[in-house]
Amino acid sequence: MIKAVTGTKDLLPSDNPRWKYLEKIVDQVFTNFNYKEIRTPLFEETEIFARGIGEDTDVVGKEMYTFTDRSGTSLTLKPEMTAAVVRAYNEHSLGTQQPLVKLYYISPMFRQERPQAGRFRQFHQFGAEAIGSKSPLLDAEMIQMSYEILKRLGLKNLTVKINSLGLPETRESYKKLLKDYLKDKKEKLSEDSRKRFDKNILRIFDSKFESDQKILKDAPKIIEHLDEESKKDFEIVKVLLTKSNIPFEIDPALVRGLDYYTKLTFEIDSGSVGAQTALVGGGRYDLLIENLGGKPTPATGFAAGIERILLARKNEHVDLTRTQYLDVYLIRLDEVTEKEVFQLASFLRNEKLTVDFDYLNRSVKSQMREANKMNARVTLFVGGENYKNGSAIVKEMILSEERLLRIKDQTGIDFDSTELQKWLNEERGTCGYGTCQRTVKTGFRYCKEHDLQRPK
Ligand code: AMP
Numbered sequence: 266m267i268k269a270v271t272g273t274k275d276l277l278p279s280d281n282p283r284w285k286y287l288e289k290i291v292d293q294v295f296t297n298f299n300y301k302e303i304r305t306p307l308f309e310e311t312e313i314f315a316r317g318i319g320e321d322t323d324v325v326g327k328e329m330y331t332f333t334d335r336s337g338t339s340l341t342l343k344p345e346m347t348a349a350v351v352r353a354y355n356e357h358s359l360g361t362q363q364p365l366v367k368l369y370y371i372s373p374m375f376r377q378e379r380p381q382a383g384r385f386r387q388f389h390q391f392g393a394e395a396i397g398s399k400s401p402l403l404d405a406e407m408i409q410m411s412y413e414i415l416k417r418l419g420l421k422n423l424t425v426k427i428n429s430l431g432l433p434e435t436r437e438s439y440k441k442l443l444k445d446y447l448k449d450k451k452e453k454l455s456e457d458s459r460k461r462f463d464k465n466i467l468r469i470f471d472s473k474f475e476s477d478q479k480i481l482k483d484a485p486k487i488i489e490h491l492d493e494e495s496k497k498d499f500e501i502v503k504v505l506l507t508k509s510n511i512p513f514e515i516d517p518a519l520v521r522g523l524d525y526y527t528k529l530t531f532e533i534d535s536g537s538v539g540a541q542t543a544l545v546g547g548g549r550y551d552l553l554i555e556n557l558g559g560k561p562t563p564a565t566g567f568a569a570g571i572e573r574i575l576l577a578r579k580n581e582h583v584d585l586t587r588t589q590y591l592d593v594y595l596i597r598l599d600e601v602t603e604k605e606v607f608q609l610a611s612f613l614r615n616e617k618l619t620v621d622f623d624y625l626n627r628s629v630k631s632q633m634r635e636a637n638k639m640n641a642r643v644t645l646f647v648g649g650e651n652y653k654n655g656s657a658i659v660k661e662m663i664l665s666e667e668r669l670l671r672i673k674d675q676t677g678i679d680f681d682s683t684e685l686q687k688w689l690n691e692e693r694g695t696c697g698y699g700t701c702q703r704t705v706k707t708g709f710r711y712c713k714e715h716d717l718q719r720p721k
Contacts, residue, residue: 272378272386274572282586283575287418288371291391294414298406300369300393305349307373311339317348317525317557321464328376342375347525347550347566348557350394355559365397371571383541383573392547392568396554399563401498404529404549405505407567411533411545412511418574419583422536423544425511427502428519429488429528430467431495433552436527440466442485450480470518486517495528502529525553529565537580538573545569585717590709592689593659594641595622596632598648606647609678616682618689636662642689642708645670659685662708664693 269275276284295302311331318325330342343349350368353359359366371391378384393410395403408425415423430436443466447454451462455474462469470481491499506513519530530548538544547567554562578584593613597606606622613620621639623632636644646658657672668688672680692704696712703712710716 270386272380272384274385274387282589283578283584284571286586287571287575288391290417291369291371291414294410294417295369295393298367298410300367300395300410303350303353303368303370304372305343305346305353305370307375308340308342309349309352311341313348313352313557314341314344317351317553318345319465319525322468324376328378330375330377343372344374344376346370346372346374346390346392346568347394347553350566351396351554351557351559351564354396355554355557360397360560360562363397365395367393367395369393381541382539383570383576385572389571390568391571392566394564394566396564397562399498399551401501401529402505403565404498404531405502405509407547407565408502408506408511408513408531408533409509411547411567411569414569415533415544415574418578420535420537420544420574420577420581422577422581424534424536425506425513425531426516426519426534427499427506427513427529427531428516429491429495429499430520430526430530430548431487431491432527435490435492435495436467436487439485439487439490442490443467443469446484447480453480467520470520481518487520488515488517498528525550525556527551531567533569535573535577537577541573543570544573544577587713588640588710588716588718590619591621591636591639591641592618592643592708593620593685594632594636594639594644595620596629596636596644596646597623598629598646598652601648601652609645609647609672609680612678612680613682616686618682618686643685645672655679659688661688663710 314329315325320326324344329344331339333339350370354366369392371389373387373389375387377386380386393407395406412423412425431439447462447469451459453476454462454469455472455477458469458472458474458477469477472478519532526548528549528551532543533545534542535544536542545567549563549565551563554560554564575584595606595610597603610620610622623635627635633644641662643662644660646660649658651658651669655671655673656669658667659670660667670685672678689707691707693707694705695701696703696705696715698711698715701712701715703714705712
């Protein structure tokens with residue numbers, strides 16, 4: 266059997282309610298903060314990412330899906346969104362329409378990493394970019410928005426880590442300090458870290474080796490060597506986070522692998538997802554817009570991994586989703602043709618009702634079973650004596666109450682669905698889940714709050 270490519274996943278109907286729920290919360294929070302959605306193509310010219318992310322990062326050096334198309338152009342499936350958003354920002358001169366552009370996205374990303382729990386080759390991110398301002402308020406806003414989304418999704422086991430990389434000059438002089446400190450310890454570093462020592466020394470902090478981390482423990486910290494401006498901005502972010510009741514830690518090792526970061530970097534980790542703990546990563550990237558051919562423009566943003574967030578929700582047992590319902594299931598009795606049922610279904614669907622029926626010529630008994638399985642709120646029996654006279658029995662599925670509704674005359678369908686709609690909107694008793702006294706509508710078992718299930 267041909268299977269999906271390693272590191273990619275199908276989202277089956279049983280998975281999708283969780284994704285839709287997450288996307289709804291994401292849309293809600295970004296809308297609350299007045300961010301507007303942007304969608305960019307799945308692939309870009311390779312140069313966008315090579316220049317935007319940095320040639321000597323793992324993403325560009327080892328993980329990109331790059332191919333040459335038939336015209337000889339080198340293209341890359343997007344491994345992250347920021348460079349693509351900036352390309353679009355520059356191309357459409359978004360900055361001339363508005364001095365500050367606040368954008369968000371939800372999109373698949375592609376990286377050829379070693380697949381493991383929480384790490385895929387096609388994965389999905391949502392994130393935001395605020396382009397056009399140096400204000401640390403926006404840095405705080407990035408942390409606030411991502412934290413708010415995770416909280417609204419019910420996650421608890423979260424750690425916010427922040428750091429500052431300072432202005433480019435600060436970073437360069439800090440690199441020298443770090444190099445001085447590590448010079449005589451270089452031989453003791455892992456092979457990976459020795460390579461990074463020459464190519465991109467800050468990335469030594471990303472090393473997974475304990476022996477490297479031991480050496481780094483006493484290394485000079487960039488946070489203690491900040492320029493005045495970065496120091497001031499960092500203090501403002503700290504105050505704003507405290508005022509927003511967002512607990513945070515300062516993590517001097519948080520340098521991130523990407524070249525375009527300046528000043529604030531942050532990460533939100535979860536204690537509920539195993540080895541790959543980062544749910545969110547972000548920070549300021551004041552150099553990127555210029556780097557990709559635009560005018561010098563300050564910007565800040567973040568990206569969050571959807572698969573990992575869903576894994577955290579699963580492990581924290583908060584991935585509850587509403588049961589899926591059908592408004593009406595049509596049950597065909599023997600003497601009625603399929604065409605008539607088809608027509609009636611089309612009519613009701615046009616009235617904005619969710620409707621289904623049997624396409625497999627099954628017995629009335631199995632049609633009833635199917636209606637139950639699909640959680641139909643009412644079943645409508647097409648056929649029988651009443652049907653000959655233009656009516657149909659409609660049965661509510663929870664209390665088994667039946668009503669006779671007029672549905673056709675000699676010339677065809679003559680169904681005023683107002684009565685059915687009114688019936689479906691009636692309040693019918695109380696929820697009864699625990700001590701819940703909320704009202705329940707026709708054909709539902711519980712109130713909205715308690716009508717939840719855990720998708721498998
Ligand atoms: P990054 O763009 O590397 O800063 O990643 C931002 C977030 O995307 C991470 O914190 C993860 O939640 C998620 N992420 C990154 N790479 C992967 C991957 N290969 N598979 C699944 N999620 C990922």
